[in-house]
Structures are given as structure tokens and as C-alpha cells.
Amino acid sequence: MLVDRRATMTVRLLGADMDLAGAQEAALAQGRNLCLVGEELIQFETADRIGPETWRLSGLRRGLRGTEWAMAGHGADERFLLIEEERLVEPLALSGGGGEVGATLRVAAVGLGDGTPVEAALAIRGEALIPPAPVHLRARAEEGGCTVSWVRRSRAGWRWANGGDVPLAEEREAYRVQVLADGSVMRSAETMLPTWTYDAGMIAADAVAGETIMIAVAQIGTMAMGRTASILIDP
Template sequence: MLDGANVAAVETPSGRWEVLQWAECRLTGPGRYRLTRLLRGQAGSDADATGPVPAGSRFVVLGGALVPLGLAPAARGQPQVLRVGPQARAPTDPSWRRLAFTSEAVAARPLAPVHPRLRRLANGDLRLTWIRRTRLDGDAWEQAEVPLGEEREAYALDILDAGGGVRRTLTLDSPSATYPAAAQQADFGGPVARLSFALHQLSAACGRGAPLRSSLDA
């Protein structure tokens, strides 16, 4: 498992797919297995690993039989139609199926930032910092900082109310943000004791990346 084996994708209630791995597998009945010692939110799918997955959710083992479709970048967000069937039979055979889908380019979206830190400054402003992640050559321990992997560094920070509604959005070009005391007064009527937010790294090709959602005490 730690070397990349035992990988599967399970569909979440939101319709997205979480990638997970398992260390132990036990046959419990005809065509039924119990997987234990799971690693969830693998391969950058941690933003979609938001809770329990209902029984009966679709589950796909990821192995060498699965290959990328190879869609061009221009196909992102565009409806696509595939015909899928046995290689030995003609596409007109009834065994072939028609599948319609829209490519979301999930594998290309920026990963959710990590390690948010919040502190209140002497003037009442809130200062939020975080660490970005990358999909590009980020495994080397010798690096002081991982490669950017995007055309430019940019983030969108949504300030949320208690119900999850967006009170204010800040666009930033570095891994830090200042939420001024005056803006807190305008948004919430006074100093914010606990800041709830959703933070996305931005991509020129894919727009908002996976969100970091958190609530931190000031």
C-alpha cells in the first residue's frame, strides 16, 4: 500500500470521487470483500474526503487496465460522448454502450492549501497564512519550497458566515491575507473571534482549485 498499490476510487454524495488505499482485504461472501486500514483522500482527493460514504456507492479499483482518455485541454467543461464496448465486437453491436459526460479536469486543478495559521494584530486586523501544495515535482526533500506548477501564484479567500454564506472574497498573490478590522466591522458588526473561510489556489486553466475549509480562533 505504501508503495502505491491497492488503490480505488469511490463516488461521494457530492458526485465527486475520492481515491483511497487499503492495507487488508478479506473475502466475506460471494463477490463481497471487507477492506480495512484505509488511507483516505489520496492522490489529491483529500478535499472530496469530507465524511462517510453511503453503502452502495460506486467503487472502482484503479489498476493498469485504466488509462487516461487523453482529452485536449480545450475539452475541459465541454460535453463529451463515448461509446464503450468489447474490442472484439463492432461499435454497432448491442453490447456497446453510449456514455455522456462533461470533463471537469479534476486532476489538473490546484491542490488545497494546508497548515492555515491565524493571528490578530495589534490594530485588530486578522492575519492568515498558509502553505501551498503542488502537482509538479513536489516530492524532493531537498527543496526549500515546492515548484509553483501554475502560470502565476494566486488565491481566492472566501470569508464565510455561520451558515456558510460568503460575506467577502479576497484575491491574493501570495500565501497570506489580511482581514482588516474595518472589514470585520462591515461584515459582522465587530471583531471576528472565530474566522470561517474557504481558500482556493487559482489556476489560469482550471479556475479555482480544491478548497481548504477551516474555522480558526483569532
């Protein structure tokens, strides 16, 4: 999570009778003021009305729930959705069925003033199945090579409550490590530990000595490959 006190966000709600409110740290820790902006999950600390339907949001908590990959590239007229836990509905659970990633789900809603249902078609993307990218990648020189280490995250545990490891949430702990030079994959490996050594023999075989290369790491999930984190090194 990144606390962004420099940027602000201006949103326009559907009606002047709709309100937003600020929240203190304790309430934010409980999930208050969570919203989806584009593809990024954000919380806001302060909400100021600047027009009948327009609000300026500040004190932003960015990249929540592993959505830091969506922090770049925001533009005007993106969707803004305030997420209130008590109003969330799991449509697949209600229907008593399941859904495959890539399938289309059709939902219909009827408001108090609607004569006919409003329908929408949603693609099942399986975002909740993707392990988040590892964090705190570090590289240290070691006997002509280097050792890269990282800290895993979990799609089932976002709050570090007891100082211990977050739950694994996968059938096994495993990572895919790739070595890239000029965008080309020079080597791919799998490790069961949050560390991997790129030794002198590998560096010589890949002919990358003296070049700037990228080490990319992704957790191998039970249902999907995780998002990638990377670090640049000069072996």
C-alpha cells in the same frame, strides 16, 4: 492523506474468479491498491475474502490525490474501481483530440465474449484541472486583526520526495480569500502569497468585531478555481 485503521470497507467484485491482495508500505508508496470509491481515491493495506465475491478491505489510506472533500457522505452500493496504472488508457489522447469541460465523451469496449460493443457516455468534469484545497490553515492575532497563513498543494506533485516545494503547476501563484459571516461573503480579496492579513480597519468596515467568522481560501488555477479550505476565527 489520512491512515484509517478503524474503518473497513466491504466490496463485492463482479466474479468469484477476481482477486484482491494486500500490500506493504513500500508497495503502497509506489501506488499499489489504489481504488476509486464513490468520488474518493483510497488505498488499502489488507484484503480479506469473506465470501465468494466479497472482500473486506482495511488499513485504508483516505482522501488521496486531493479527494478529501469526498470522504464524507459515502453510502451503500457505491462504485468500486481498482486502478492499475498499466491498464489506464487516455481516450482523448487515443482519439487524437481534446475535450472541453462539460462535454460528453462516448466510449465503447468489446470484451472477449461480447458480440457487440458496450457503450457508455461520460461527462468531462475536468477534475484533474482543479487545484486541491490548501492545507494547514493557521490564524494568529496581530495589531487588532489577524493574519491567516496556509500551505499550498499541487495537482502535479503528490509525493514529497526531496523536502522542497511541490511544483506550482499553474501559470502564477494566486489565491482568493473570502470572509464569510452567517454564510454571507463580507469581503473578497486576492493575494499572490500563501498569507493574508485581515486588519483592524477591515474588521471595522465589515462590522464583524466579536463575531465568529470564516476565512475561506482557494488557489486560483490556470484552468479552474481550486477547492476551498476554511478556518473559523473570532476577530
